Amino acid sequence: MANLLGLEVKTIVETTPEEIERVKNWINSEEYKEKNFARQALVINTAHACQPLGAQLAAHGFEGTLPFVHGSQGCASYYRSTLNRHFREPAPAVSDAMTEDGAVFGGQNNLHEGLENAHALYKPKMIAVFTSCMPEVIGDDLTAFIKNAKQKAFVPKELPVPFANTPSFNGTHIHGYDSMLVSILQTLTEDKQVEGRCTGKLNLIAGCDFNTGDYREYRRILKEFGIPYTLLADIGDTFESPCDGTYHIYAGGTKLDEAADSINGKATIAIGPYATPKTFSWIKDNYSGKHVSMPMPMGIEKTDALIMKIAELFGKDVPASLKNERGRAVDAMTDSQQYMHGKKFAVYGDPDYLMGYVSFLLEMGARPHHILCSRGSKKVEKELQTLLDGSMYGKGCKIYMNKDLWHLRSLLMTDKVDAVIGDSHGKFAARDAGVPLFRFGFPIFDRVNKHRYPIIGYQGVVNMVTEICNKFIDIKDETCEDRFFELMR
Amino acid sequence: MSDKIRKVDGITKESTQAMIDDALAVYPEKARKKRAPHLAPNDAASGCASVKSNKKTVPGVMSARGCAYAGAKGVVWGPIRDMVHVSHGPVGCGWYSWGTRRNLMSGITGVTSFPMQFTSDFQEKDIVYGGDKKLKTLLEEAHDLFPLAKGISVLSECPVGLIGDDINSVTKQSSKELDLPIIPCNCEGFRGVSQSLGHHISNDSIRDYIIETREFAEPSSPYDIALIGDYNIGGDVWSAKSLLEEIGLNVKSVWTGDGELEKIAATHTVKLNLIHCYRSMNYMCKVMEEKYGIPWLEFNFFGPTKIRESLRAIAERFDDVIKEKVELAIAKYEPIMQAIIDEYKPRLDKKKVMLLVGGLRPRHTIGAYEDLGMDCVGAGYEFAHGDDYDRTAPEMPEATVVYDDPSEYEFEKFAHALKPDLIGSGIKEKYVFQKMGIPFRQMHSWDYSGPYHGYQGFEIFARDVDMAVNSPTWKLVKAPF
Numbered sequence: 001m002a003n004l005l006g007l008e009v010k011t012i013v014e015t016t017p018e019e020i021e022r023v024k025n026w027i028n029s030e031e032y033k034e035k036n037f038a039r040q041a042l043v044i045n046t047a048h049a050c051q052p053l054g055a056q057l058a059a060h061g062f063e064g065t066l067p068f069v070h071g072s073q074g075c076a077s078y079y080r081s082t083l084n085r086h087f088r089e090p091a092p093a094v095s096d097a098m099t100e101d102g103a104v105f106g107g108q109n110n111l112h113e114g115l116e117n118a119h120a121l122y123k124p125k126m127i128a129v130f131t132s133c134m135p136e137v138i139g140d141d142l143t144a145f146i147k148n149a150k151q152k153a154f155v156p157k158e159l160p161v162p163f164a165n166t167p168s169f170n171g172t173h174i175h176g177y178d179s180m181l182v183s184i185l186q187t188l189t190e191d192k193q194v195e196g197r198c199t200g201k202l203n204l205i206a207g208c209d210f211n212t213g214d215y216r217e218y219r220r221i222l223k224e225f226g227i228p229y230t231l232l233a234d235i236g237d238t239f240e241s242p243c244d245g246t247y248h249i250y251a252g253g254t255k256l257d258e259a260a261d262s263i264n265g266k267a268t269i270a271i272g273p274y275a276t277p278k279t280f281s282w283i284k285d286n287y288s289g290k291h292v293s294m295p296m297p298m299g300i301e302k303t304d305a306l307i308m309k310i311a312e313l314f315g316k317d318v319p320a321s322l323k324n325e326r327g328r329a330v331d332a333m334t335d336s337q338q339y340m341h342g343k344k345f346a347v348y349g350d351p352d353y354l355m356g357y358v359s360f361l362l363e364m365g366a367r368p369h370h371i372l373c374s375r376g377s378k379k380v381e382k383e384l385q386t387l388l389d390g391s392m393y394g395k396g397c398k399i400y401m402n403k404d405l406w407h408l409r410s411l412l413m414t415d416k417v418d419a420v421i422g423d424s425h426g427k428f429a430a431r432d433a434g435v436p437l438f439r440f441g442f443p444i445f446d447r448v449n450k451h452r453y454p455i456i457g458y459q460g461v462v463n464m465v466t467e468i469c470n471k472f473i474d475i476k477d478e479t480c481e482d483r484f485f486e487l488m489r
Numbered sequence: 490m491s492d493k494i495r496k497v498d499g500i501t502k503e504s505t506q507a508m509i510d511d512a513l514a515v516y517p518e519k520a521r522k523k524r525a526p527h528l529a530p531n532d533a534a535s536g537c538a539s540v541k542s543n544k545k546t547v548p549g550v551m552s553a554r555g556c557a558y559a560g561a562k563g564v565v566w567g568p569i570r571d572m573v574h575v576s577h578g579p580v581g582c583g584w585y586s587w588g589t590r591r592n593l594m595s596g597i598t599g600v601t602s603f604p605m606q607f608t609s610d611f612q613e614k615d616i617v618y619g620g621d622k623k624l625k626t627l628l629e630e631a632h633d634l635f636p637l638a639k640g641i642s643v644l645s646e647c648p649v650g651l652i653g654d655d656i657n658s659v660t661k662q663s664s665k666e667l668d669l670p671i672i673p674c675n676c677e678g679f680r681g682v683s684q685s686l687g688h689h690i691s692n693d694s695i696r697d698y699i700i701e702t703r704e705f706a707e708p709s710s711p712y713d714i715a716l717i718g719d720y721n722i723g724g725d726v727w728s729a730k731s732l733l734e735e736i737g738l739n740v741k742s743v744w745t746g747d748g749e750l751e752k753i754a755a756t757h758t759v760k761l762n763l764i765h766c767y768r769s770m771n772y773m774c775k776v777m778e779e780k781y782g783i784p785w786l787e788f789n790f791f792g793p794t795k796i797r798e799s800l801r802a803i804a805e806r807f808d809d810v811i812k813e814k815v816e817l818a819i820a821k822y823e824p825i826m827q828a829i830i831d832e833y834k835p836r837l838d839k840k841k842v843m844l845l846v847g848g849l850r851p852r853h854t855i856g857a858y859e860d861l862g863m864d865c866v867g868a869g870y871e872f873a874h875g876d877d878y879d880r881t882a883p884e885m886p887e888a889t890v891v892y893d894d895p896s897e898y899e900f901e902k903f904a905h906a907l908k909p910d911l912i913g914s915g916i917k918e919k920y921v922f923q924k925m926g927i928p929f930r931q932m933h934s935w936d937y938s939g940p941y942h943g944y945q946g947f948e949i950f951a952r953d954v955d956m957a958v959n960s961p962t963w964k965l966v967k968a969p970f
Binding site: 009010011012013015019020023024027032035036039040041042043044045046048049050052053068071072073074075077078079080081082084085088089090091092093094095096097098099100102103110111113114115116117118119120121122132133134137138167168169170172241243244245246247248406409425428432445 | 515516517519520545546547548549550551552553554555556557558559575578579580581582583584585586587588589597598599600601605606607608609610611612613615616623624626627630631633634636637646647648651652678679680681682684701702703704705706751752754755896897898901915916917919920921922923924925926966967968
């Protein structure tokens with residue numbers, strides 16, 4: 001017997017075309033859907049990645065900061081490639097390349113050598129350390145390791161080296177974002193709180209948002225208000241850097257001294273309650289001024305809420321320019337509502353994005369028919385249900401918690417919708433179902449420049465309405481009979 | 490091997506060494522000592538590696554390398570189309586490697602081919618209590634939901650090895666119960682120094698669990714061959730296979746691009762193994778040579794010069810029937826290739842290219858660039874071994890820089906010094922160099938283009954190189970104000 005499995009040697013048998021046809025139809029059936037939803041152990045096509053990816057995103061949001069993966073080098077390559085592909089930008093990050101001996105002796109030597117080399121080569125102003133699986137499983141003590149690194153002068157004592165434990169076997173990229181962000185803020189603001197000092201600024205955290213256009217949009221809104229602000233974890237310029245013949249390894253990010261002074265702010269708004277719970281709770285306990293957690297401002301209502309909150313916090317009227325902008329967004333919606341009204345959508349993604357999609361669709365009179373969250377709590381489900389209950393267009397819509405995109409495929413094949421909203425990974429299920437996929441989430445690997453177009457704020461509403469409605473009109477133009485092919489739509 | 494030693498104007502051993510010394514100057518002493526033997530001017534005459542390789546990556550330097558899991562899942566196993574490949578462990582590894590290599594597949598997704606992410610999605614409790622039970626259930630579910638899958642591979646991620654799960658015994662038992670090949674592959678990312686060990690471990694699992702478990706239904710012929718080490722990036726296998734068939738060979742199985750498990754399992758009956766990616770699959774070629782007496786031959790299907798040399802070398806292994814067909818094919822395609830060269834060479838002549846790819850392509854593609862009139866002024870690999878660098882030395886011009894597992898810092902320094910007209914490397918490097926205004930093509934994924942193999946591929950390669958180097962957009966990089 002040649003093989004270890006002890007299987008007998010068999011002649012190759014090709015699957016018959018009839019059998020292929022049978023299974024092809026079967027995977028689209030109700031029966032298959034039931035089997036598929038009964039899965040206990042196998043997870044297929046998730047709509048989320050692991051914690052360290054989000055940690056790297058947060059690290060990129062600070063001036064001169066080098067993300068540093070404590071773990072296997074392959075992990076770092078995966079996170080970097082993912083960000084490269086989505087933004088079509090560099091994503092410099094190092095790892096300390098732990099291998100088998102790290103598993104035996106712990107990762108301190110790797111971490112120390114890595115910090116020393118990274119500092120010498122890439123001259124960062126801050127090194128943000130986060131972990132992948134290996135050190136988490138063997139239980140490396142980062143607090144001690146980093147303290148020792150400074151004592152032994154592998155890096156200067158004054159170099160900020162925040163760190164976060166970001167095990168991949170717990171949570172998703174949004175939790176890694178939160179852990180890294182709070183650690184960075186804790187490190188930078190240490191001893192910076194000054195009794196009686198107020199910067200007069202608004203601190204804004206955008207949440208685990210992979211759309212650079214959104215960051216520009218937040219800045220613009222605050223500029224319209226004339227409010228001084230600090231945008232924390234600002235990846236806007238990091239991942240939308242100009243092509244001018246010079247490569248800047250640290251192309252953007254919140255200035256470190258500004259971030260340090262943010263603890264003396266007048267107010268702090270943390271966007272994305274599901275991506276920033278730890279950060280917000282720490283800020284609430286430690287930052288001066290007022291603190292508010294807000295949903296991603298997608299759609300009119302959620303944008304209104306943010307605008308009114310900013311106005312309230314700073315005792316200002318909403319500027320006329322933003323009132324006009326709101327009016328223009330609503331104009332775009334009323335002009336085109338007929339192309340979306342009653343249309344059924346399947347939506348999936350991170351909880352904060354999901355709240356936004358659902359809220360926006362309901363405002364348009366569209367139905368978020370299947371809502372799928374691949375990792376989320378009861379609280380997420382409850383909030384989604386409340387949104388659905390608040391609108392007649394939410395009637396009959398269903399929420400699927402902790403399900404994956406192979407479940408989504410079953411839903412699309414057995415209970416048809418008109419379109420899907422999500423990230424590039426949904427393209428396979430959408431194609432099988434013969435419906436368009438609107439790429440508003442993360443990652444977007446197969447379209448260009450989408451990350452430059454905001455989906456938050458009033459401008460985000462205009463962008464989403466335009467993209468969705470025009471696609472539906474395109475489909476009509478491409479598929480209608482000649483006699484119904486007309487100039488006006 | 491090229492017959493004469495080529496030179497590039499302005500590049501000498503001394504100039505290259507000075508450039509290397511400059512790049513190393515900033516390193517702390519320990520790291521400098523580690524890195525120095527991995528960077529050297531090429532010694533074309535020796536035919537030997539001028540650099541050390543296959544050593545641990547220096548911590549903190551920003552390497553382009555991946556891990557053993559990446560080599561197993563992304564490279565060897567992932568492309569086998571009719572198997573379910575389970576990334577066993579936490580969610581990330583399988584997600585990152587889902588659809589990001591461009592190993593194209595035929596078949597119907599979810600029915601007869603499975604280019605999807607399958608994971609056991611480890612949670613904390615699986616780390617604490619182990620994941621063996623979950624794996625057993627998962628294998629049953631996979632078999633249930635995908636009845637036409639011909640087998641399942643179980644690819645371990647880091648935690649599985651660290652917590653001491655026994656996937657080998659679980660898969661053995663499930664394989665019996667489900668009457669299905671289920672192959673364990675202990676390819677945890679912390680093993681070895683790069684993707685390369687993942688290739689080796691995967692080759693070993695094919696040796697232990699797959700080869701010789703199937704037989705072809707049809708009678709054998711003297712022209713039966715296997716295509717080894719072609720992963721069908723952008724359709725490469727389809728291009729290479731049609732050329733091999735045109736010269737009269739029967740391609741009985743492909744390892745592993747658009748590959749089929751049962752055909753791979755019956756490869757022990759072919760007459761010759763033709764290997765494209767030596768780095769990732771030489772192991773099994775050697776096993777099949779020893780165990781079944783199957784000879785193997787390295788070949789290169791990039792660019793007309795190398796294709797011609799390779800076709801004739803292949804023909805030497807067969808009778809006059811094949812020899813005649815090879816000459817007919819060369820005569821048929823060379824005028825077409827010449828027309829392509831006539832079109833693009835005037836725009837690419839004397840342009841300089843730098844390469845950093847995995848373990849094969851730098852040396853394999855130099856000929857294709859040279860067909861277009863270009864000079865390779867620097868080449869290196871992420872995870873090559875000494876025998877790869879031996880094979881590279883004669884392909885590169887004299888004294889040009891060879892870099893093994895370079896840091897991004899070194900790569901940038903060399904690009905600054907050499908001012909290439911094109912860099913061919915990966916996604917992590919692409920935008921760094923494009924910001925600098927240097928044209929770039931991803932040479933792992935063919936930058937979402939391809940195929941590049943075979944005569945069919947050269948036309949696309951030439952077009953892509955030209956559009957990268959000569960795009961008018963590069964002229965806009967510098968503002969006039």
